[in-house]
Amino acid sequence: MENPAKPPSSQTCVTGIPGLDDILAGGLPANRIYLIQGDPGVGKTTLGMQFLLEGIRRGERALYITLSETREELQQVADSHGWDLAGLDVFELASLQEELEGKVESTFFNPSEVELSRTTTALLDRVEKTDPARIVFDSLSEMRMLAETPLRYRRQMLQLKQFFAGRKATVCFLDDRSSGSKDLQIESIAHGVISLGRTSPEYGVARRQAIIQKVRGIRFSEGYHDLILRKGGMEIFPRLVAAEHRAAFERSSFTSGVEGMDALLGGGLDRGTSTMFMGPPGTGKSTLAMRFAYEAAQRGEKSLFFLFDESVEILVDRAGQVGMDLAPHVRSGHIQIQQIDPAEIAPGELAHRIRHAVLKQGTRMVVIDSINGYMNAMPQEHYLNLQLHELLSFLNQQGVVTVLMLAQHGVVGVLESAVDLTYLADTVVLLRYFESSGTVRQAVSVIKKRSGDHERSIREIWVGRNGISVGPPLTEVHGILGGHPAFTLPKSPSPTGVEA
Secondary structure, eight states: OBOOOOOOOTTEEOOSOHHHHHHTTTSEESSOEEEEEESTTSSHHHHHHHHHHHHHHTTOOEEEEESSSOHHHHHHHHHHHTOOOTTOEEEEHHHHHHHHTTOOOOSSSOHHHHHHHHHHHHHHHHHHHHOOSEEEEEOHHHHHHHHOSHHHHHHHHHHHHHHHHTSSOEEEEEEOOTTSSOOHHHHHHSSEEEEEEEEOOSSSSOEEEEEEEEETTSOOOOSEEEEEEETTEEEEEOOOOGGGBOOOOOOOEEOOSOHHHHHHTTSSEETTOEEEEEESTTSSHHHHHHHHHHHHHHTTOEEEEEESSSOHHHHHHHHHHTTOOOHHHHHHTSEEEEEOOTTTOOHHHHHHHHHHHHHHHOEEEEEEEOHHHHHHHOTTOTTHHHHHHHHHHHHHHTTOEEEEEEEOBOSSSSOBOSSOOGGGOSEEEEEEEEEETTEEEEEEEEEEETTSOOOOOEEEEEEETTEEEEEEEOTTEEOTTTTOOEEOOOOOOOTTSSOO
């Protein structure tokens, strides 16, 4: 069972980003100061605006103080996401400068100190007039430049903290780190720190991540969490932790409806296990996986396919050619097929889709076709094997049948794999080509099955218009797995009736 997050309370400030609230066990502790930091373009403004708009939706007053962007620029951001800023109070630097014009400059104090003091006073006056429950301050770079020295800057930030401490307001300071160094001054003052980062792979879209560096008083999900910016706002995908998701399920067989294949597997695939179909291209790995999904749909169970290597149309067409009409099951939602663009997706988003399908939609089978495509889609991602291991552990604990495709290099003879992930799978099904009487034939065998017994034999498999058929054990052939099949001739009786 999924561990329930702490329900939002009057002391919790929901951010308006479900993934971030999940990471924070419900939201940010209310009436505190937080630092949102990251390089330009990572999504700080988007996060801040979503935070304020969520407050307005809940009937709270919200104030956006912008020293770096104009109202028109903020409106453009809002328009790009389809947001209405009608209820948002925006205080920009231009109006602040108008308030300060005409005032006599002091010659006794440092001009920058005078300007900083007046700027801060004007900002605090605006806060007192509007009395908001949520405030976003964008950004600290301007305050840092006005202060000029770290001592003056820290003193000013302490003054702001003391001012907000007496008010019932949750404040988010945005910082683009334009100073070029990590600012520990404000990090030590803030109640919580959220850092946003971005990396640019050699090919494909930029990868953005969020990490909660600290939030006092709550237990949050640590580590890096993938995020994306799309129309409608920021979406954060919490890092999947398998230990937090456990469910009781009946351990039973997940059959294919192909008698020979189920016999080879000792009754079928076991629920709560992962299976890897290995073999060279064209041996029927995808078709065999689709057969399990088709049989599950006939029983009313849901399956989800992630395609990295071919299109949805080709897969559905191939299934139809071997006697599996997927259209009715696709329309009913019992078979879902998602084509993945390798250059557009992050591991966290894929895990989120799977988690949602399993926990919210009741999916009982997940197919990744193929692991080669999955690994190639994210060549610069570190610890991808660990992420895949966590994903498989989660699916196993939910009683889901997981099928992974692994295409091997070559056609006959000694075959190699680009990656060795067989240790992650509970069951390994091997498909091979072999030659007989001038024709190319296919064989299937089960190399291992952790969850139970299985046949040790090698059987021939046919894929044709009548569907998938698996024949009896190939007792008269040896050397198939080694790539050099040979037929064993039956022994002839001797003339004396005694075997030679």
